Amino acid sequence: MERATTLIDLPAGPVEYRLEERGPRVALMLHGGHMRAALPLGEEVFADAGCTVLAVSRPGYGRTPLATGAAPDRFADALRDLCGRLGITSLTAVVGQSAGGPTALTLAARHPDLVERLILQSAVGLLPWPDRRTRVGAGIVFRPRVEPVTWALLHTLMRRAPGLGLRLLLPDLTRRSVTELLSALTTAQRAMLLELFGQMRAGAGFANDVRTMTAPHHLDALTAQAARLRQPTLVIAARDDGSVSYAHAQSLSNAIPNARLITSTAPSHMIWLGDDYPDIAATITAFLTRQPH
Known part of the structure; x- marks a missing residue:
């Protein structure tokens, strides 16, 4: 499962990434806790749609240090610089999974000229997390x-x-x-x-996620950014998610003006293991080709 990654030095600091080129459309993957760029999860639908996949290790995970941007807004700006260095002028979709959700939302809000669409999968939303x-x-x-x-x-x-x-x-x-x-x-x-x-690691990233996502000022900033979003957004979550409650998905779909909530029948946080995931994947594929407004 583990794949080769690259480390690049940006003004904000080092960022570990994996770039799998397939075509002009690009999907940026922001994975959740205990994950890093070397571990693919839920990427098949984007690869099958012919998208280039850019996966990054969030600060504290893999080889991206916390100093690069422990807060989502700082790392969102680093991701903008990363895309510039890679010659990527437009992201067809930014995909935020689990604890990667706040960074995905923040990137879309801070850099709307770069992000065409937002997809949030089992994502931490506008409520304190974790319990x-x-x-x-x-x-x-x-x-x-x-x-x-x-x-x-x-x-x-x-x-x-x-x-x-x-x-x-x-x-x-x-x-x-x-x-x-x-x-x-x-x-x-x-x-x-x-x-x-068997390949996950927390590094310093999970502890940082916990500190960041329970801070009141973080939730206030994220709520304000969600209200400003204008990109089409898919929010996908399962009612039986025991890691990030379904209420997080509801908070996101209620706050983001152009959001659609899709309820997965998956029996856990891993929506990709649900019986209805083929239908969800088809919805994602159609979403990727729809013209953004």
Whole structure:
């Protein structure tokens, strides 16, 4: 699953990215927590539509340091510079997944001349996130000196005791019972999750996400930016998401003037594993070709 990436020095600092060129249309991927540019997730629909995929590691993840822009507005400006350096003058879509949602929204609001469309998938919205239990837990297991050990243990579990590893991680992703969720997974889906979880890392990024997205001034700024958005926007979320509640999607669709909310039947945060994802993918493909107003 892991793919080669490039590190570029920008005025704001280093940014790790992966560029897979296919055509003139470009989709920028902003992944969520514990993810980085080297790990593709949910990109197939854009590749199948002939889009060039530009994936970046957000600050604190992969090889992008926090100093490049710990706050979404600073990193949004760095992304503008990155596109300029790569000769990209227009982004067909900016895709914000989970904790990558606020940066995607901020980029669209701050640089409307660059961003044509916005797609938010299981995205953190205009409400405090995460909940208190997750904040407390993250403060323990993702402290700088503890985080490498935490993920090393989880990676070992995924290899040696995959069933136990999934049972440890899946409760944070679903509102359903883990037994029900595991029984619904196909062999391919189970293998995909094991590979993905076996390569994730938090770095300094997840702790920064938690600090940023619970700050009142961040929520106020994000709400104001959402109201200014004029790009067509898709907000996609599942009611059974146990990581980012469905209320976040509702907050986004209510605040963004030109937003459409699509409710996934996926049994967890991972909308790509829902039975209705082929229909959602078709909607995304049509959205990518629709003329933006």
